[in-house]
Amino acid sequence: MNDSSWSATPRSGHWETPAGGPGDGSAGFAQDALDAAQTRRMPPEPSPEPEPVPPVKKSAGRNLRAAIGVGVGMGAVIVASLFIVKAAFVGVVALAVVVGLWELTSRLAEKKSIRIPLVPLAVGGVAMVVAGYARGAEGAWVAMALTSLAILVWRMTEPPENYLRDVTAGIFAAFYVPFLATFVSMMLAADDGPWRVLVFLLLTVISDTGAYAVGWRFGRRLLAPRISPGKTRAGLFGAIAFAMTAGALSMQYLIDDGKWWQGLILGLVAAVSATLGDLGESMIKRDLGIKDMGTLLPGHGGIMDRLDSLLPTAPVVWLLLVVFVGTG
Structure with missing residues (x-):
């Protein structure tokens, strides 16, 4: 088919149609090219400024007022028992040891299913604190040995599963809390x-x-x-x-x-x-x-x-x- 309106004439490497002919699209092509060039030259729209982040205030992570009040109250009890009656302070240490052992054994039971016999541990802990005050390091070591033996025997009343784990944790608790606390009693004895x-x-x-x-x-x-x-x-x-x-x-x-x-x-x-x-x-x-x-x-x-x-x-x-x- 011969269409005289299109003339394939190479010019500078492009194929063009005669201007003004039927189906002429050169003006549209030129406009599109001009729009594209202008779009490329336009700077990008600035991004909105981020809102300033307020400074984070440091926090102690606890109720500081309650912590100070409790600390002052405990300090008053400790100082009063220290300088009024020595034996009263030994009682304060023994009470802290028993409560500390109760907390430790409770958490071990809840989170790890470790069953430490609390009765011999608490009784032995008090004995260690008193022995450290009355008999010094020798008394503390004897009380520690007897407490360990009591834990071994007391745990035998329960099923043997995890026996070694439980008694090991019990002896660790006896050393960690009451035995270390006996050094406070020994200081007091001077x-x-x-x-x-x-x-x-x-x-x-x-x-x-x-x-x-x-x-x-x-x-x-x-x-x-x-x-x-x-x-x-x-x-x-x-x-x-x-x-x-x-x-x-x-x-x-x-x-x-x-x-x-x-x-x-x-x-x-x-x-x-x-x-x-x-x-x-x-x-x-x-x-x-x-x-x-x-x-x-x-x-x-x-x-x-x-x-x-x-x-x-x-x-x-x-x-x-x-x-x-x-x-x-």
């Missing part, structure tokens, strides 16, 4: 026992306070992220600085024959042991999948959540005081 115990408590509490204050303000790098997301390296330095300062002042003015440089060593070691104790209990709670060991103390959690840094610090402070100033 002539200046109340002052030794007060120094021990001050160093641990001030170490925790320094870790919280400095870590909350300056903490950026985590100390042990897989164990405790709240512990920072800055917090550890804060704990050491606060505890060393408190140790120097305490040894100089509260302990007979104490020297300020001994307090620096005491504060350093106490801060490290308190931090390790806190991390140790955090490891247990991570394994159990819980945040706190209990809810008995508003703003604090359970008794075990307060004993975590005290328990491992007690033997350290007891030993260093014996080395520096004797048994008293």
Whole structure:
């Protein structure tokens, strides 16, 4: 078919149709090309400005007012029992041990189905605390051995499944809570026992306070992220600085024959042991999948959540005081 309106004429590598002929589409093609070029030259529309995000206010993660109130109340009870009747403070330690054992064994039973016989553990725990005060380290070790034996025998009254697991956990609990607490009783037994115990408590509490204050303000790098997301390296330095300062002042003015440089060593070691104790209990709670060991103390959690840094610090402070100033 011959159509005179189309002429295939190559020009600059393109095939074009004669202008003005029937079916002429050159004007449409040119307009389309012009529109496309203009579209390419147009700058993209600016994206809307994102709304400013308000700064996140740091939070302690607990009811701070309740925590302070409970802490002050506990401190008043402890100081009153320390300096009025020594035996009363032994009773306070024994009560804390029993409640702590109840919390620990309850969580182990709930989360891991570990059945620890609480009766021999609690009775043996009280015996350890009393023996440590009355007979020293020898009495504490004898009570620990008898408590372990009682756990082994008591667990025999139940089915044998998981016997080894349960008694192992029971002996661990006996060592972790009451046996470490006996070093507080042994400190108390010295002539200046109340002052030794007060120094021990001050160093641990001030170490925790320094870790919280400095870590909350300056903490950026985590100390042990897989164990405790709240512990920072800055917090550890804060704990050491606060505890060393408190140790120097305490040894100089509260302990007979104490020297300020001994307090620096005491504060350093106490801060490290308190931090390790806190991390140790955090490891247990991570394994159990819980945040706190209990809810008995508003703003604090359970008794075990307060004993975590005290328990491992007690033997350290007891030993260093014996080395520096004797048994008293």
